[in-house]
Amino acid sequence: MNFTEIKEIKDKIMSGYEITRDEALKLSEGGHIEALYYSANQLRAKFCGFRFEMCSMFNVSSGVCEEDCHWCPLSKNSSIDYASMVNFNLDKTIERIIQLREKGVRRIELSAKGRALDDKQLDEMIEYFNVIGEKCDIGLCASLGTLSYEQLKRLKNETKVVRYHCNIETSERFYPQVCSTIDIHDKYRTLLDAQKVGFQACSGGIIGMGETMEDRIDMALKLRELGVNSISLNILFAFNGTPFEKQQIPGSQEILTTFALFRFINPRAQIRFARGRSLIKIIEKDALQAGINASAVGEILVAAKSTDIDNDINVFKSEGFIL
Numbered sequence: 001m002n003f004t005e006i007k008e009i010k011d012k013i014m015s016g017y018e019i020t021r022d023e024a025l026k027l028s029e030g031g032h033i034e035a036l037y038y039s040a041n042q043l044r045a046k047f048c049g050f051r052f053e054m055c056s057m058f059n060v061s062s063g064v065c066e067e068d069c070h071w072c073p074l075s076k077n078s079s080i081d082y083a084s085m086v087n088f089n090l091d092k093t094i095e096r097i098i099q100l101r102e103k104g105v106r107r108i109e110l111s112a113k114g115r116a117l118d119d120k121q122l123d124e125m126i127e128y129f130n131v132i133g134e135k136c137d138i139g140l141c142a143s144l145g146t147l148s149y150e151q152l153k154r155l156k157n158e159t160k161v162v163r164y165h166c167n168i169e170t171s172e173r174f175y176p177q178v179c180s181t182i183d184i185h186d187k188y189r190t191l192l193d194a195q196k197v198g199f200q201a202c203s204g205g206i207i208g209m210g211e212t213m214e215d216r217i218d219m220a221l222k223l224r225e226l227g228v229n230s231i232s233l234n235i236l237f238a239f240n241g242t243p244f245e246k247q248q249i250p251g252s253q254e255i256l257t258t259f260a261l262f263r264f265i266n267p268r269a270q271i272r273f274a275r276g277r278s279l280i281k282i283i284e285k286d287a288l289q290a291g292i293n294a295s296a297v298g299e300i301l302v303a304a305k306s307t308d309i310d311n312d313i314n315v316f317k318s319e320g321f322i323l
Contacts, residue, residue, distance in 0.1 A: 001026050003035045009264070010039035014046050018224070019264050024217045028261055033253060037290035040260035047268045048293050052321035054105045054312070055141070055272070056097075056298040060088040060128065061113035067181045069169075070243040071206055071236055074113050077243055090128060097136045100298045103309050104323045107139035108132070109165060115182050116145040126158050133160040141165055141202065146186040149193045156197045163230065164194035165202035171218035174211045191226050204232035204274065207258055208250050216258050220265040231262060231269050232296070235276030252283045256290050263291030270294040288319040 001009075009023060019027075027036060065074045097108050110128060117125065122144070129140055142155060143165035155161055168187050169175060175184045191201045203226065205219050223231055235255065238247045250258075262271050272294030277284065297312045316323060 001029070001031065003032045006032060006035045006039055010043060013043060013264065013267055021217065021221060024221070024261055024265060025214065027264065028213045028217065028257060030257075033257060036260050037256060037286070040263040040291035041289045043263050043267045044271075044291050044293050048270070050320055050322050051293070052316050052323055053107065053270055053272070053294040054103075054297045054309075054316075054323065055107040055109060055139075055294070056100050056105050057109045057111055057143075057296055058088070058093055058096075059111050059113070060125070061111075065113040067113075067115055067179065069179045069182070071178065071209060071239075073239040073242060075242065090131060094132060094135050096298075097132065097138060100309070101136060101138050103298075104313060105138070105298060105309075107141055107163070108136075109141035109143055109163075111143035111165075112145065114145055115186075116147055117151070119151070122147070122151055122154065126155065129155075129159040129161055139163070143202075146182065146190045147193075149197070152190075152193050152197045152199070156199060162200060163202050164191075164199040165230075165232070166190045166194070167204050167206075167232065167234075168219060168222060168226075169205045170209065170211050171215035172222070173218065174209075174215040177211075178206075178209055188222075188226060191228060195227060200230060201226065201228045202230035202232065203228045204234065204272075206234045206236050206276075207255060208236035208238075208247055208276075209244055210247060213254070213258070213261075217261060217265070220262045223269075224266050228266075229269050230294070231266060231271045232274040233259065233262065233271065234274040235279050237276045237279065249279055252280070252286075255280055256283060256286055259287050259292055260290045272296060284315060285319060288316070288321070293321070 064076055066076055068077050069075050133140060140161045141163040142161045166187050169178055172184055191203055195201050203223055236247055238245050271292055274296045297309045
């Protein structure tokens, strides 16, 4: 598409129009990419303003997971013992959450491995959330797999959790290439049920697993259909010992175009950096001007180094955001 066509689509979206799949595909084909990024940034400013949300993620699980998610170092497919790195301690976690809140982090997520939790495991998670909720003035998010409707109701009614997270990972077409033990339709159902019981929905996926740009566009469209208002975009960290260990990081233009397309398709959503941000530091500021308006900082789940939150804050503020 040329500059005029990109601007016309952007202007229509600003007036309430929802971009079509064909239009998104044409936007992805290259040409006038700076206009694409600039327009994505205008959409972010129009619908989300300059408020930037920082969140942190804590993994409470230990041991090998029985699912076969090809990207995950805890998966039963992994030949490396990343599972031993997980050592959740509630008191130390609370201390760290208080430190993060003082830095401006507004949400924390507790995440558990596996497809879902049984009721005993859910009881334990509810207790964690309630202790943290009593001691920390911070928004609470949960990522506990494909819980049942009744379990989601319990989590909503018995805790202060306000947002439920469940990544759909990629397009429905490509999903069988990345996981065979969790049905993607269960993930869809979980996100819809979470909203029915009153949670905000958070979801997203991973860039760089071998999927095409078409797969990413279809994922973005599915998130729009599901009503997801918080979208996490991970860059694949190709852990040694996992089936994806030899995957290459996509090029900078490809990643920036992906971010911009997600903004065109989901103009009102928070679109956040998640895992793998350390792999794209060279284009981080460009991404902040191409649709991104949130980020995971500090703790970012298992086997991922904590980010330098002070540097993160300086970068976000330098690009004009308000924390």
